[in-house]
Amino acid sequence: MSVPEIGDDDVLVRISACGVCGTDLHYHKGEFLAKWPLVPGHEAAGTIAAIGANVKNVAIGDRVVADPMQPCLTCFHCVRRKTLLCENMTAFGGNVPGGFAEYCRYPARSVHSIEDLPSLQAVLLEPAACAAHGIERMQIEAGSRVLLFGCGPTGILLAQLVKMNGAAHLTIASKGGPKLHLARKLGIADEYLTISDDAPDEQMSTLASLNPHGFDIVVEATGSPWVLESSLEFVRKGGKLVVYGVYDESVKISWSPFRIWEHEITVLASFCSMGHIPHVLEYVKAGRLKLDGIVDMTFRVEEWEECLEVVRQGTVVKAAIVFD
Numbered sequence: 001m002s003v004p005e006i007g008d009d010d011v012l013v014r015i016s017a018c019g020v021c022g023t024d025l026h027y028h029k030g031e032f033l034a035k036w037p038l039v040p041g042h043e044a045a046g047t048i049a050a051i052g053a054n055v056k057n058v059a060i061g062d063r064v065v066a067d068p069m070q071p072c073l074t075c076f077h078c079v080r081r082k083t084l085l086c087e088n089m090t091a092f093g094g095n096v097p098g099g100f101a102e103y104c105r106y107p108a109r110s111v112h113s114i115e116d117l118p119s120l121q122a123v124l125l126e127p128a129a130c131a132a133h134g135i136e137r138m139q140i141e142a143g144s145r146v147l148l149f150g151c152g153p154t155g156i157l158l159a160q161l162v163k164m165n166g167a168a169h170l171t172i173a174s175k176g177g178p179k180l181h182l183a184r185k186l187g188i189a190d191e192y193l194t195i196s197d198d199a200p201d202e203q204m205s206t207l208a209s210l211n212p213h214g215f216d217i218v219v220e221a222t223g224s225p226w227v228l229e230s231s232l233e234f235v236r237k238g239g240k241l242v243v244y245g246v247y248d249e250s251v252k253i254s255w256s257p258f259r260i261w262e263h264e265i266t267v268l269a270s271f272c273s274m275g276h277i278p279h280v281l282e283y284v285k286a287g288r289l290k291l292d293g294i295v296d297m298t299f300r301v302e303e304w305e306e307c308l309e310v311v312r313q314g315t316v317v318k319a320a321i322v323f324d
């Protein structure tokens with residue numbers, strides 16, 4: 001790729017590292033926002049290499065991360081202050097070139113200074129920002145019991161924010177493997193339960209019998225339709241079910257509307273994030289968000305195919321493409 005040209009309000013970022021996430025698998029198949037030809041990569045960290053004439057918020061040499069979502073600010077939803085639901089979203093690494101390249105152009109307003117935060121931790125700020133939006137959506141009441149299905153990288157970040165934002169008790173239920181292992185090691189939940197692929201029904205019944213009144217909030221963060229369908233059973237009367245995972249567009253599930261009605265259950269979703277990176281950086285600066293050790297495998301951009309494969313297989317907690 002040639003080095004992108006920048007405008008007066010843009011910056012050019014020399015990419016150090018860019019996280020690889022499940023959404024990239026969808027983009028790879030041309031799903032979701034993908035517009036080809038595409039340089040993917042929406043979790044980028046790097047150094048400012050050039051700035052446009054009007055840029056004041058950062059200088060050459062600053063280390064930054066980029067918020068990949070830019071709303072149009074003029075569509076039906078944008079003018080109603082729902083910019084995250086913009087109909088003409090510019091998504092760096094989704095429909096315009098992103099961070100899996102040596103250089104990327106961003107509007108200056110999209111980049112945030114990270115000072116000396118290591119790049120392999122900085123690439124987690126975008127997924128953490130998505131988790132911060134999830135927290136806003138959930139509106140956790142103080143003293144809540146929360147159940148989180150899945151503990152991928154976003155789940156691990158979300159779990160930490162859940163514990164700092166009202167949850168008294170957090171249970172993580174996930175299949176075994178490196179992700180659950182890391183969650184335990186980081187000590188981010190109060191209880192951990194392995195749901196294996198072989199005997200999920202039995203383990204789900206154990207989870208139900210251990211929690212006869214269910215949970216105030218149940219978060220489905222695995223992207224598995226089967227888990228999403230089962231999740232409803234664990235929501236306490238008056239509780240909330242949060243659709244957080246990314247599912248295939250064609251998937252359908254079945255829920256009992258009677259149960260949703262009788263139990264006054266709120267079903268809500270958290271899609272992605274916009275403008276949450278400064279908030280997440282506050283947790284990082286305060287030393288309260290554990291980011292170290294989540295990226296456990298790095299690849300050169302030439303190894304993209306191999307990298308996608310480990311993400312697909314789930315043998316990695318979090319992969320990143322690195323350039324230096």
Ligand SMILES: [Zn+2]
Binds near residue numbers: 020
């Ligand atoms: Zn992502």
Ligand SMILES: [Zn+2]
Binds near residue numbers: 076089
């Ligand atoms: Zn818009």
